[in-house]
Amino acid sequence: MNFIPHFKATILLLCFLSCTSSVFASxxxxxxxxxxxxxxxxxxxxxxxxxxxxxxxxxxxxxxxxxxxxxxxxxxxxxxxxxxxxxxxxxxxxxxxxxxxxxxxxxxxxxxxxxxHSFKATDEQHTDHHHGSHHHHHNKDLHxxxxxxxxxxxxxxxxxxxxxxxxxxxxxxxxxxxxxxxxxxxxxEDFSRKSKTFHKKPYIVFHDAWFYFSQSFHLNKLATISLHADIQAGAKTIHDTRQIIAESHASCLFSQPNFRPKTVNILIEGLTIKTAKIDALASHLKTTPSLYLDLLNDTAQQVIQCLGTGVERLRIN
The missing domain is CATH 3.40.50.1980 (Nitrogenase molybdenum iron protein domain)
Structure with a gap:
């Protein structure tokens, strides 16, 4: 029995496997x-x-x-x-x-x-009050x-x-x-259907990092109030902001995770308005392969709780 062909085949196979595993490793x-x-x-x-x-x-x-x-x-x-x-x-x-x-x-x-989308186009469609900086590329919103x-x-x-x-x-x-x-x-598809029950309800937002989400589902933004989350707001700023909120007759105020809860509470004290946090950077969410869907679902749920009845649930797996 001739073992040489089998031996050569074995050597070639080992070389192939070695090279393949090397490619996978690299x-x-x-x-x-x-x-x-x-x-x-x-x-x-x-x-x-x-x-x-x-x-x-x-x-x-x-x-x-x-x-x-x-x-x-x-x-x-x-x-x-x-x-x-x-x-x-x-x-x-x-x-x-x-x-x-x-x-x-x-x-x-x-x-x-x-x-x-540009901030200029947004300003023409909404009564926005910008008092801070935004991320822009030739005046484009980069969120x-x-x-x-x-x-x-x-x-x-x-x-x-x-x-x-x-x-x-x-x-x-x-x-x-x-x-x-x-x-x-x-x-x-699911959130478009769900949001039809409340998408006309007006809201205002601090630092509009989620304009794209809002526009995708035709939500009704009245104003953007840009306050620096890390700086203690002065009395005049608090007064002016409360006036904007009161006159807007908005149903919801969306803030960010890094905004001081105390400041938000002062701004809405005595006003009939709900609040929710939109975490556009997903800071509070776990880093898993489903993270992007988790971000969309988390944002949708915050919107539902603030603009909807607060009892609906939305989860896409």
């Missing part, structure tokens, strides 16, 4: 850096555990005044791929990005399928992930970029993209 060492948690949510939904994902902005930190740390520098210089919203959105990182030579930096807001449509577009772009870096998992990423797209579309 693919898992791809480092993906994201600037904010909503981007992390989309990357995680697509990539699962096939890449190493690191986020720069910690939970409850503010993009307005965040200062990068030495650990952020190391993350960026070790990255194979970086996802951000836009150079203006994460302007605190501009000095670091300029030092990177070969790393691919993907600005998701630059995608031609993203629906971008793009709060739109379900934009979420799908961002996920598609992320899937394509990951496939370039990690072609072995291209089909896996495409499958996860398809699943996520169906889930987002189902959420949009």
């Amino acid at each position: 693919d898992k060492n791809i480092n993906v850096v994201v600037t904010i948690k909503p981007i992390e949510a989309l990357v995680l939904a697509i990539a699962k555990d096939t890449v190493n994902i690191q986020r720069l902005l910690p939970d409850y930190a503010s993009l307005h005044d965040y200062h990068f740390r030495p650990s952020d520098i190391r993350k960026l210089h070790n990255a194979n791929l970086i996802f951000r919203i836009d150079e203006d959105m994460e302007s605190f990182l501009t000095p670091l990005f300029k030092t990177l030579k070969k790393t691919d930096i993907i600005s998701l807001a630059d995608n031609h399928e993203i629906q971008l 793009i992930w709060m739109s379900p449509h934009n979420g799908i577009v961002m996920a598609k772009a992320i899937s394509q970029e990951l496939a370039k870096k990690n072609p072995l998992y291209a089909d896996f990423y495409a499958k996860n993209l398809n699943t996520l797209t169906q889930e987002i579309e189902q959420f949009t």
Whole structure:
């Protein structure tokens, strides 16, 4: 019996397996850096555990005044791929990005399928009272992930970029993209139906970080009052803000997680208005592959509790 062909075949098989396992091992060492948690949510939904994902902005930190740390520098210089919203959105990182030579930096807001809205257009449609700064790109609102449509577009772009870096998992990423797209579309359909019972009720908001969500479901915003969450409001500011709230006859006031509850209570004391918190950065949510859907569902539930009867529940799995 001739053992030589079997021996050669065995050697070839071992070499193939060795090379294949080496490819899988190296693919898992791809480092993906994201600037904010909503981007992390989309990357995680697509990539699962096939890449190493690191986020720069910690939970409850503010993009307005965040200062990068030495650990952020190391993350960026070790990255194979970086996802951000836009150079203006994460302007605190501009000095670091300029030092990177070969790393691919993907600005998701630059995608031609993203629906971008300007503050000027918003001001023409609403009686807004802006007293603070916003993230803008030529006066564009950059909280793009709060739109379900934009979420799908961002996920598609992320899937394509990951496939370039990690072609072995291209089909896996495409499958996860398809699943996520169906889930987002189902959420949009369900909440569109649910919100028809209260979408005309007027509301006001502090720092309109969720304009895209509101517009997606035709909610009735009366005004945006921009107060700095980290600065104690003075007596005149409190008085003027209370007057705006009282005269608006709004049903709900939406604030952010980092707004002082005491300040919110003072602003609405004696007024017939409910309050809720919209956490556009998903700071209070667990980082899991379902995080993006969790963010949409959490936002929807806050809206339902404040503008609806408060007893409805909405959950898309």
